[in-house]
Amino acid sequence: MRQINAVFIKTIKELYRNKTTVFWTVVWPIIFLFLGIFLFYRADPLSKDPHFRAGITISMIVFSLMLSGFSTLPGVIAQDRINGLFLKLRSMPVKQWRDILGRIFGLLFYVVISAILIGIIGVILGARFNFTVSNSLTSIAFLILATISAAGCGIIIGTFIKNINGAIITGVGIAVVSMSLTGVTFPYTFLPKVLQVFSRYYPFSSSNAVISYMLSVPEFVGYNPMSTLQILFTVTISILIFIISLILYSKFCWRSD
């Protein structure tokens, strides 16, 4: 527990003190939130609807968590590898799984604070959320699920791409392209049929849809994401990505031979 806590504190401090990270994962989604509400959807009468604005806010929270998991985490892992930290850790009585859990908890904390910040800005811009106990709990659960699966993807990228820039750019590339293809950053109804199917089963767009369905209005989502099959698939695939990433990290990330 002490080792996990030590890594957790280090991760949080590193994330918050890196101004570039804070800009791209917190400030940038907030800029997009402004653009979404006041520019991209201006012509749409729905854009005045507070629940619609809540939907945009939630999308930006998912955007933020995806960027944090996909690019920030592998960037930090690549940096630590280049600095020789993994060699140092490997020589110490430290377990790999404790190191990675500390990193993931750090990322989770960062994402929650970012989500709260983006949410507050959303409320200031007129977003209104349907907060009920069950809606909120379900949303938090899916936010955590999306975060651990984004962290899982980031860990896999960081494990295999040794170069810092390579790891970050790969993460940003996968995050931005997949967000565009699955309708996280624009309405699901705009997507062609084949991408709509993909969007329902891609864990991030699926979690985004569930949270939006719960806290904004169903019209914003464009379909009912609460089907048993979709929920089951999203939960399973998210946990699977996470477990695979832990195994790969433990097996390959600290390896020096």
Place this chain on the structure above:
Amino acid sequence: MVKELQAISIKNLTKRYGSKEVLKNINLTINEGEFYCMMGPNGSGKTTLAAILASIREKSSGEVKIYGNTPEKSRNLIGYMPQENFASAYLTGRENLAYFAGLMGYRGDEAKIIVSELLKKVGLKEEADKLASKYSGGMKKRLELATILFNGIKVLILDEPTTGLDPSARRDFFSLVKNTSKNNTTIFLITHIGTDAESADRIGLIDNGTIVTEGTPDELKRKNNLKNALTIDTGCKDKKIKDILGSFTDGGNIFETDLGYKMYSDDIAKDIPAIIRNLDKEGFAVTRLESTTSTLDDVFYKLTGHSIKD
């Protein structure tokens, strides 16, 4: 007679990467409290040896024991300092140490106390709350040294710890290592810098995966009959030059360098005017001449026929 306690024991150690053998049948014993230096050029296998001792890499065959156990089972006793600056640039000196204290199992007030003690020990008390990114190279190394001085660590493995430091900072670093480590702490230093190696009690010279010789710094110089060195840059190589130089030494102590020759003799200063005169008589101009006390680099040069900086 009391038998000395063996801190590190290596028997017939071999390490292969594919078909390449980087460590060949290494045998080495280091006693508790000893400061041992393994000196060799890049690619000689010294970093691989340190990595095996620090349980970062696995051996191919042979036996490696730290206080009677495998390196993997001795991680609590080992303090490893890699070449790289592994301290986080985004954390202060104190926060970096607190992170390592947490990894070592300290918490709360106990962690705070040990961190403050270590910062004081390595002379970073005043700079403790500055970000590590603002530290000079020497300060970063001192901070990283503090990470291997936690209680219970008995074997320090330092892999080229002074990389990037100027000679004065290197001297300061080693005097700090000696002053801060406890009497029964064993130090295993890896370096290719002769002046760093001079700090050690015993030195092993490694080349091409084999330990070429061992001894104290003075023993190595004495054993190899190296007292003074003279570097003569002539801008060309010629048998006649070698013959002239050979007449001032026993002939076996002359080596070619990039720009001329290097020779070893007991009383070289006395011979310098005659050497220049004789070379001049044969039409060879001396562009640079440097007389120095022979170093461990010279010992390495004499034993292997190539420079440690190659």
